[in-house]
Amino acid sequence: MTTDASGTSPVHHAKPNTQILRYAAFTHDPAGGNPAGVVLDASGLDDAEMLAVAAEVGYSETAFVTGRDDAARRFRVRYFSPLAEVAFCGHATVALSVALAAQLGPGEIVLDTPAGDIPVDIRVDDDGTALATLTSVPTRSRPATSAELEATLKALHWAPEDLDPALPPHVAFGGNDHLVLATGSRARLADLDYDFEGLTEVMRRHDWTTVHLVWRESAERFHARDPFPVGGVVEDPATGAAAAAFGGYLRTLGLVTSPARITIRQGEDMGRPSDLLIDVDPENTRTRVTGRAVPIVQGAGDVGRY
Template sequence: MEILRYAAFTDRPDGGNPAGVVLDADDLTATQMQAIAADLGYAESAFVSARSPGGAAIRYFAPEAEIPFCGHATIATGVALAEREGPATLVLATPVGPLELSTGRVADRLVASLVTVEPWVDAIDPAVRTQLLHHLRLREEDLDGDLPLMLSFAGNIHPIVPVRDTATLTALDYDFDGLRELMAAEGWGATVAVVHRLSPRVFEARNPFPPGGVREDPATGSAAASLGAYLRARAELAPPATITVYQGAQVGRPSVITVDVPPSGGLTVSGGAVRIDG
């Protein structure tokens, strides 16, 4: 068994979001996968099994828990497979349902794209909203008055928290333990997407990740997809459209995530990945 290390949504090893990738995990138990993910300490690691010419099964583990879906580890897996076997399109069996993962070359660089499951967007309970802002240490005046705080799902449930300016986003300093307790109570197993709209189709984001035992996720593909679903549901863009999300600068690992938003159905998340260890 080989444990690969990739940085996703970047073109350099010290950028993006690191992920562990195991391409031959058939003989690993869940306990062993969890131990490997904890030892790596990355936001998530991906474990691939039951490989066939047209597909595979995949599971995702953060340092402290298994999660249903992870965008950046899927992108890393796609690039890792393409480097060894050539670009292809696969159907991945995931805990949230089947996902299409394709890889190809763009300007001499391997890029992977995944199509999410059917998304949904919903309002958040007012009392939960109050608690969330409290633990994020945000005030009402810190929020973007044109974009409401809502829940969005494209594989994981992410609260979408739009803030008014870059300064507010940069200053984000949240209560880790309090937010972790709230997210556990609400069944939110991934990140909170705190975002700022730079232009209609360009956003910057920070993603606290207490459920995984990680202070902040440098690049969150599922949150970027959930943001795209949120914008489509609110008619903030006219599909088909593409949004770009910049994330990770505040933790020293800048990343770029591209999301293609069709008129309906799953969204396509794309990005590159590079080996961390050469």
């Protein structure tokens, strides 16, 4: 531990022997998707050291395995952004699961997370890339209040008429809370220039992990962007936790009347295209989220903090 320039505040650094893997999730291309750090043995790290690792990696999330039972294929996991711990992270779950499959082989595993148990099924596709399908904790969704909506629109520099009236604003949960806002045009979604500090304050006040901005291309295909200022990054290129929550949103609104697979395209506007698949069943409160993950070779696609 060292001190900052003032000589008063402690600054932790990652232990030099900590092995950090880097994966891009929800893509087959290391230059796409959402990068995540993965630490397969964090049993010797305390909270401050895990936060230091996440900050030095600089990605939106790093997953830490703090306990493991390889025989039972059960793993205790925590997630840290560069600024704080979060209860659940979907893209880091996909990255971690693929990394574990490289050690243990494909099949089913269970992750014991602060949000609850997350079963994950990992398989290898015909082209040799690994896919992971996580099953979320039970989802829920409620209408956003007028105060929540007004403050968020102000921080986003959006107007009420930018919203799609057929998809009302909701606060949706799939391991953590996300405000879901649907816009009526792809152009509005592409033009994202928000007040970083202002949105951070709103999100901290309501304990939201991201604001999940979506545009509906069709009933089976949506485009999304996820501001993540509370995690220290402007935007997430693929947000599995928000996708899980969005599945609950669609189910709550009755927009899925039979089991359906929906594609969410994210990250395109920031040059890191990502594809997230969600399976939503109107009779099941849990969302299944599927995505690929591929290793990142440092110096080739290792984008650091956005």
